[in-house]
Amino acid sequence: MFPKNAWYVAAISREIKDRGVLSRTICELPLALYRAQDGTVGALLDRCPHRLFPLSKGEVTQDGLRCGYHGLAFAADGRCTHIPSQDEIPPNARVAAYPVRESHGLIWLWPGDPALAQNTPLPAFETGPGYLSGLDFSCLDESDKWGVAGPHLIEVDANYMLAVDNLLDLTHVAFIHAKTFDNSAILGSERITKTVGENQLIDFFRFKNPMSAPLRAAYMLDQDIPLYDSFLETYWHAPGTMILVHGATPERADREESGTIVMGINAITPATRTSCHYFWSQAVYRNLRGGAVRDAWEIATRNAFAEDEHALRTQQHNLERFGMRELSDGVSLMLKSDKAITLARRTIARLVKDETRGSRLNSSRDNNEGNCNDVA
Amino acid sequence: MFPKNAWYVAAISREIKDRGVLSRTICELPLALYRAQDGTVGALLDRCPHRLFPLSKGEVTQDGLRCGYHGLAFAADGRCTHIPSQDEIPPNARVAAYPVRESHGLIWLWPGDPALAQNTPLPAFETGPGYLSGLDFSCLDESDKWGVAGPHLIEVDANYMLAVDNLLDLTHVAFIHAKTFDNSAILGSERITKTVGENQLIDFFRFKNPMSAPLRAAYMLDQDIPLYDSFLETYWHAPGTMILVHGATPERADREESGTIVMGINAITPATRTSCHYFWSQAVYRNLRGGAVRDAWEIATRNAFAEDEHALRTQQHNLERFGMRELSDGVSLMLKSDKAITLARRTIARLVKDETRGSRLNSSRDNNEGNCNDVA
Amino acid sequence: MFPKNAWYVAAISREIKDRGVLSRTICELPLALYRAQDGTVGALLDRCPHRLFPLSKGEVTQDGLRCGYHGLAFAADGRCTHIPSQDEIPPNARVAAYPVRESHGLIWLWPGDPALAQNTPLPAFETGPGYLSGLDFSCLDESDKWGVAGPHLIEVDANYMLAVDNLLDLTHVAFIHAKTFDNSAILGSERITKTVGENQLIDFFRFKNPMSAPLRAAYMLDQDIPLYDSFLETYWHAPGTMILVHGATPERADREESGTIVMGINAITPATRTSCHYFWSQAVYRNLRGGAVRDAWEIATRNAFAEDEHALRTQQHNLERFGMRELSDGVSLMLKSDKAITLARRTIARLVKDETRGSRLNSSRDNNEGNCNDVA
Structure with a gap:
């Protein structure tokens, strides 16, 4: 269950080189992502209509993306531009095409109604830590302000909501990271969870923490300070964009001035119902200790x-052993x-429901898919 | 098709060490079998209700079996005993639990209604060879009287009834063991097959046999005797416990006094509809020739x-190629x-039918499964 | 979708040696193909009725094909000939049997109604190049007239019609063979396509071709001639027999006298709905250059x-990603x-439709399958 009318991270920019083509399934849509000769990225349903x-x-040619079987070529809007064996191009020679945006090293894709994509900006957070001047993805550009590990991609054989739940x-x-972080102090944490606006929420943990050996090593904390103010602040934007601001300051110290602050940027994108793409980065504020904190967090995050x-x-495997593909409400014990x-x-659930209602009223999309929409 | 209200061998005792945990599917139930701190074995449905x-x-802790994800712990009766993130334990924090008994190195499990397990003893045979003082599983304890090979476990990718049929x-x-035993004399055997009581049967083969080279070697028979009285006596107890008393004596000699007698103890337990667990042992009466016959039969049985x-x-694979998962009556030619x-x-079939009828009248079991029974 | 009442190549003669047994699925029928003691090939449904x-x-014995489990034996007409454990052979001890013919090193099988097979000859072409005295399979016998590479078998994980389409x-x-043949001249070809009789068609390409380096090498053409008359002439006989006459002559030269002529004999047989057997040979007319052209085409064809x-x-994999198993009409764009x-x-489609209509009227086949027809 996922909303279709939403921006999802589909790839890391460097995954699609000049004239490169990438096969990737996003929200159950098998797609061909490719970089055209002008450098822009296109996304076509991954099947030639022929x-x-x-x-x-x-292959990418001057005509667009050319099929390897009989040579038909398509532009980024899905129109056929060339048929080697005949001159005339039939009007139904089209393939479904999807809106794409590229920003801060990430390629975003809109798997739903293209008309709705035009006026929808990429995910932005309504609230964020003031000392960082809000939250956005510019922290992914390495700079004096940010030391960046990533973006990286992990393919996870689990429904995307299990991955979202895990971070929430x-x-x-x-328990899961008992060895990597040795951080059971979080169990006694003060916790604030609340929705923000229409489709966002925050989930903050704040607690005193003596900091375990692996955390002291990763944050490169002063060994002489016995207790730290520890924070893990999750900002979620539906469906799968999550920024996690985490770090520590000596007790009662000012966070911006003397804290170690790391921003985890996570984008979780459904592949199939039982798998997802997990894009992650860690950006260290002020790139502390000449990049050493960034490098330590790259390793720690990779392990975790x-x-x-x-x-x-x-x-996920256990759900499937018990005949389920997704973890539905009502099945699990809520704590x-x-x-x-x-x-x-x-x-x-509300977004999906609204969308289902909307798509009954509006079937403008169907016209874009050529003669293939009956089997999509 | 298998009865649920029955004792099945689920594991060999040595498979579950102190504080050990074992994942095993019995009668289509994925289970976590574990040995608690007091040494007793528990069996819980293999999914945390959370x-x-x-x-x-x-992991096994003092609280019972603790989930590796968020740390909830459960006792052997399925009750939640500990939740790290909160003090109160909700009444529906339960997992389905199954009765277990451990005896003579085997762990038996009752996948059906726990209330019915209490008054049902482990399988015992109504009849057995008098010279052995009946049949029971005490022969699995190595002693002066018995030399024991096993118990061993073979995982078989076939419906359990195919394995039972094979031994019946x-x-x-x-044909199948033409090379291992070279024993075609069995085709001309006198054979007695009849039911015993409610849910048992005997299937006896008795025949004169010159004994092939591999049989002479395994039984360690005298090379000078030209003909033996050979016997293969199968005792079956529904659903999957089978004792096979086999051996040979010189013609017309007294079996107990001068025979080589081996008892094959087999327990066949459904895993899924298309796989089963096959537990086997061979116990050699009087542990002949200082254990050498036992060792020879361990090897011969392993090969067979x-x-x-x-x-x-x-x-099984062939059934599936033809669209079946089990070999049903009416499909195969009966000889x-x-x-x-x-x-x-x-x-x-009668046991399953009685059980289905019984479970319509009695739904007491449903209360044991907490909030998960809708998806079990 | 395939006609059942048709001759299909099931195997190459050399695949089934004396007393050999071969498991092969033809038109969704799992079969046991075997060579009896008299050298003839039998085809039985691949499951003992017992x-x-x-x-x-x-194993092949004097009684026919003997089952490896309990020793029942069957003749090529499906009748049980021997049961080791009893004397009487029940009348329903039968297995479905299929008509087989062996000719020119190929074994042909009729998966449909055996009664219809008797009067149906193996596929023969109504038309063919006069200079070769028509088309038949005698070119598969190595001789002064023909140098033969093959027959060979490729197992293809695709519906058989995709393989037929590919050659049509x-x-x-x-595009697919851009590197192997480098032959884009075919795109500007004169092309003639038409049906022949009831269930055949021809599809001819004729074009001027400078001949690429790989084609000059494979045909062993004279390097000094700048332009050749090139021909690719496909003869299709439903469902899956295809002969492809290909080659080249110097411009306007007589084909038989000075051409290089190769005959590709292809037989494409459905295995399952998503896989097929692809039998191929290349026969070089007059076995030019002492077999060297034959050897060059063996390599070139293997690569292609x-x-x-x-x-x-x-x-095929892409069809399945989109929820299809076959490429149906109406789904793909026709050029x-x-x-x-x-x-x-x-x-x-017409053959299958006629057959479906015919089988409603005629159910004589059902009597041949013994007690297994309910699960076939």
Whole structure:
């Protein structure tokens, strides 16, 4: 269950080189993503309308993306531009095309109604920490202000909501990441969870923490300070964009001035119903200690996300053993710690419901898919 | 098709060490089997009711079996005993639990209604060879009286009834085990097959046999005797417990006094509809020749059961190629040699039918499964 | 979708040696093909009616094909000839049997109504190049007239019609075989496509061609001649027999006298709905240059068919990604170059429709299948 009318991260910019073609499934749509000769990225449904050969096996030419079987070529808007064996191009020689935007090293895709994409900006957060002048993705551009690890991509064999849920209940850190972070202090945390606007929420943990050896190493903290003010602040934007501001300051010290502040930028994109793409970066504020904190967090996050990937895959596999593909409401026992998960799932359900209602009224999309829409 | 209200061998005792946890599917139920701190074995449905993570990935603590995701712990009766993120334990924080008994190195499990398990003893045979003082599982304890090979476990990718059928028509020995036993004398055997009581049957082969080279070697028979009285006596207890008393004596000699007598203890337990667990042992009466006969039969049985495993997997695969998962009555041609199979399948069908009728009247079980029973 | 009442190539003669047994699925029928003691080939449904064990795991004896599980034997007409454990053979001890013919090193099988097979000859072409005295399979016998590479078998994980379609639109040569043949001249070809009789068609390409380096090498053409008359002439016989006469002559020269003429004999047989057997040979007229042209074409064809196999598997996989198993009419965009494909698919659809209508009237087949026809 995922909204279609939303921007999702589909790829990292560097994954699609000049004239490169990438096969990727986004929200159950098999797509051919490619970089045209002018450098822009196009996204076409990954099947030539002629013999349904995957366009992602083709080549980028001056005519657009050319199919590898009989040579039909297509422009980024889905129109056929060239047929080698005949001069006339039939009007139904089209393939479904999807809106794409590229920004700060990420390629975003809109799997729903293209008309609605035009006036929808990329995800932006309504609130954010004042000392960082809000939250945006410009922190992904390495600068004096930010030391950046990533973006990286992990393919996770689990429904995307399991990955979102996982980040919306960070008490799992005490168990899944027991060795990596050794941080059971989070279990006694003060926690604030609430919705923000229409489709966002915040989920803040604040607690005193002596800081475990692995956390002191990763944040490069002063060994002489016995107790830290620790913070893990999750900002969620539906469906799958999550920024996690985390770090520590000596007790009662000013965060911006003397804190170690790291911003985890996560984008979780449905692939199929049972798999997702997990894009992650860690941006270290002021790139502390000449990049050393950035490098330490790159390693720590890689280790922790390997643990998450294993846990999510295990959880998904267990759902499937019991005949489920997604974890539906009503099946699982809800605890107090699941408040953020409950709020987020409610938001997603509302978005999907609104969209289903909307698509009954509006079928303008169908005209874009040529003669293939009956089998999409 | 299998009865649920029955004791099945679920594991060998040594498979679950102190504080050990084992994931195993019994009668289509994915289970977490574990040994608690007091040494007793518990069996819980293998999914935490919180996020449906497999409990078999957890750890045994003083609170019972602790989930590896968010730390909820459960006792052997399925009650939640600890939730790290909150003090109160909701009444529906339960997981389905199954009765377990441990005896003579085997762990038995009751996948059906727990209330019915209490008054049902482990399988015992109503009849047995008098010279052995009946049949029971005490022969699995190595002693002066018995030399024991096993118990061992073979995972077989075939419906459990194919494995039962296989042992209930030992004429297959002449073909499947042509090389291992070279025993076509069985085809001319006197054979007695009949039901015993409610849910047992016997299937006896008795024949004169010059004994082939591999049989002489395994039984360590005198090379000078030209002809032996050979016996293969199968005792079946529904659904999947089978004791096979086999051996040979010089013609017309007294069996107990001068015979080589081996008892094959087999327990066949459904895993899924298309796979089963096959537990086997061979116990040699009086542990002849200082254990040498025991060792010879360990090797001979291992070889023969590898042939059976291959044949059963091949047969199951063929059923599936033809769109079946089980071999149903009416599909296969029944021969005279299939009398035991027919009687056993009729018994199983009656047990399943009685159980289905019983479960319509009695739904007491449903209360045990907490909030998960809708998806079990 | 395939006609059942048709001769299909099931195997190459050398695949089934003396007393050999081969498991092969033809038109969704799992079969045991075997060579009896008298040298003739039999084809039985690949399951013993007794316990549904695959007969292809058995042995050829004087009684016919003997099952490896309990030793039942069957003759080529499907009758049981021997049951080791009893004397009487029940009348329903039968297995479905299929008509087989062996000719010119190929084994042909009729998966449909055996009664109709008797009066149906193996596929023969109504028309063919006069200079070759027509088209038949005698070119598969190596002789002074023909140098033969093959027959060879490629297993293709694609619906058989995708493989037929592939050969019925040779414009794919310019893209799929861009490196192997470098032959884009075909795109400017004069092309003649038309049906012949009830269930055949021809699809001829004729064009001037400077001949690329790989084609000059394979045909061993004179390097001094700047332009050749090139020809690719496909003869299709429903459902899957295709002869491709290809070659070149110096401009306006007589083909028989001074041309290089190669005959590609292809037989494409459905295995399952998503896979097929692809039998191929290349026969070089007059075995030019002492077999060297034959050897060059063996290599060139092997390379080209590896490209085809990869393309067909990719296409099939893409269909399945989009929820299809076959490429149905109405789904794909039809171009002018698809005329032969359209005609062939129309012929197949008519044959299948006639057959479906016929089988409603005539159910004589059912009596042949013994007690297994309910699950066939």
